[in-house]
Amino acid sequence: MEKKTVVQTLFQPKNDFWKWFVPSVVVAVVGFIIAYQFVEPAPPRSFTLASGREGGWYHAYATRYREALAAYGIDVRLVETAGTVENLALLGEEGGADLAFVQSGVASPGAEDDRVSVASLYFEPFWIFYRGEPGDRLADLDGKRIAVGAEGSGTRALALRLLKDGGVTAETARLLPLSGDRAAEALEAGEVDAGLFVISPRAPLVTRLLGAEGVRLMSLRNAEALHRRHRYLSVLTLEEGVIDPSGPLPARDVRLLSPAATLVARGDFHPALTDLLLDVAGKVHGEGSWLSEPGAFPSPLYVDFPLADVSKDFFENGRRFLRRVLPFWAATLVNRLKVLLLPLLTLAFPLVKLVPPLYKWRIRARINKWYSTLQRLEAEVPPDERAERIEEVLKAIQRIEAEVAKVQVPASYGDNLYQLRFHTSIARQKLEALKEGGSVNAE
Numbered sequence: 001m002e003k004k005t006v007v008q009t010l011f012q013p014k015n016d017f018w019k020w021f022v023p024s025v026v027v028a029v030v031g032f033i034i035a036y037q038f039v040e041p042a043p044p045r046s047f048t049l050a051s052g053r054e055g056g057w058y059h060a061y062a063t064r065y066r067e068a069l070a071a072y073g074i075d076v077r078l079v080e081t082a083g084t085v086e087n088l089a090l091l092g093e094e095g096g097a098d099l100a101f102v103q104s105g106v107a108s109p110g111a112e113d114d115r116v117s118v119a120s121l122y123f124e125p126f127w128i129f130y131r132g133e134p135g136d137r138l139a140d141l142d143g144k145r146i147a148v149g150a151e152g153s154g155t156r157a158l159a160l161r162l163l164k165d166g167g168v169t170a171e172t173a174r175l176l177p178l179s180g181d182r183a184a185e186a187l188e189a190g191e192v193d194a195g196l197f198v199i200s201p202r203a204p205l206v207t208r209l210l211g212a213e214g215v216r217l218m219s220l221r222n223a224e225a226l227h228r229r230h231r232y233l234s235v236l237t238l239e240e241g242v243i244d245p246s247g248p249l250p251a252r253d254v255r256l257l258s259p260a261a262t263l264v265a266r267g268d269f270h271p272a273l274t275d276l277l278l279d280v281a282g283k284v285h286g287e288g289s290w291l292s293e294p295g296a297f298p299s300p301l302y303v304d305f306p307l308a309d310v311s312k313d314f315f316e317n318g319r320r321f322l323r324r325v326l327p328f329w330a331a332t333l334v335n336r337l338k339v340l341l342l343p344l345l346t347l348a349f350p351l352v353k354l355v356p357p358l359y360k361w362r363i364r365a366r367i368n369k370w371y372s373t374l375q376r377l378e379a380e381v382p383p384d385e386r387a388e389r390i391e392e393v394l395k396a397i398q399r400i401e402a403e404v405a406k407v408q409v410p411a412s413y414g415d416n417l418y419q420l421r422f423h424t425s426i427a428r429q430k431l432e433a434l435k436e437g438g439s440v441n442a443e
Contacts (some may be wrong), residue, residue, distance in 0.1 A: 002169045005303060017128055033090045043272040047073035050087040050100035054080055055201050056180070057124070058261070060283065068280045074273070082256040084154030091266055098266055099277075101199060103154030104259040105161075105232035107304040109275045114267030118277055119298035119315075120260040121284075123237060125201060127256070128218035129187055130194035136221040138166030144193035145174045147183035155179060158259060159196040165226065181205065188212050198259065201243060201290050202232040210249040219254040224255055232302060242290045258291070260302035274310040275320065368421050370400065377427070394431040400424055 049065065052058030059080065066076040081087050084103040090096035092115070098416040104120065129142065141163070148163070149155030156177070161170070178186055178195070184205050187195040195304050199205060209215050220226065224233045236256045241248030263277065288294035300307055300315040313320070400423045 038404035043270040047098040048079055050081050050090045051078045052081055052098035052101060064284055065280055069389055082150055082152030085152040085157060100264050102262050102264045102306055104262050104302045105230060106154045106157045109305050115305050116266055116267055117305040118263035118265055118274055118308055118311055119281055120262045120302040121281055122261050122289060122297050123258040124198050124261050125256040125258040127197040129215050130218060131214055132193060135218055138163055138168060141194050142168045142172050147178035147186055147192045147195040148175045150177050150179040153179055155198040158198060184209055187215060207243055217250055217254055220257060223255045223257050233259055236291050262303050264305055272308045274308050275311045278314050292433050370420055390431055397428050401428055
């Protein structure tokens, strides 16, 4: 059986490849597997949004959000609710809502609450429409029939709180669970003496009641005092004629208190979706309104829950670089996988440093082994110079010489290779001379 030649044994490119490549790949794969444990999951393709009653402003805005997010391939499932109180409850329930519109000032976050605010979106004033003698304080409604909003609504929660500040309670007045158009109809018909609403100034109901015969809009004289008691409320001025200059509606400047509509999410809501929601909120609410300047919303102010980390970064530093230069899903992928750069850099730096000297050592080690082999073969030439053994050693050296001639190394190592070829040739010539029975100088 033909044995491998010395050079075949010493110089095996495939073996060298696997010796260097396989350990590097194994180390890299292990590094990536470890790093991947810290990669956050991809954002879900759908989530649930608690929106409020159909026909209300929360539901109208939720529909706009759903349409905007559909362009990114995200399906938003809307859940109709009674309002803020029910929305907050759904956020706390397993399998409830992932995101919800919430009126500021209604929630009372506890130490263990993991809900977070995405942003506040717009002012939704607290309107006090009433019949009878002019009044400018909630205390003036004592003893009246008052529509305070439906059970579970943010309007009712805020109305009961502010009425209590004015000394008006269920014991001193008749508080009715009417809201929206039903409350407006009751007020127009004289079935109630006052109707309390939390709603956008652009809502048709506001224009309707401003023009209703016998119905007045209360301008709160003590609005600043109530604001200081309830910091989530802002004091706003509705300018004369801003709703309808021809009316004019309102007929005079009106001081209003206003909570803000906010977006609240579960604590585990995906950060990438929060980032995208802030973009959508800017497009939907960023143009301003009769009560706010352009760019005032979305805002980190007027929220009940701590801001999500992504929201903090957005309001402090602006839109993320990747989101400015890449489409949403591409930016999300890059942002998730950037943690994998750590093992890559960790491996690349030492490899760049170690490979050149290791390669140099490897080349020289091969040449030195060939030299050692030549020395061993020369030493095996018998003292009695038997022709048979000389012939065996000569053939071995000739094979080495032939295969070394095929070896290619970088130019920087050429001198070592050429010296090896020269010394191999000298060894062969010596043996050929011995075989012929003559002698050769070692020069």
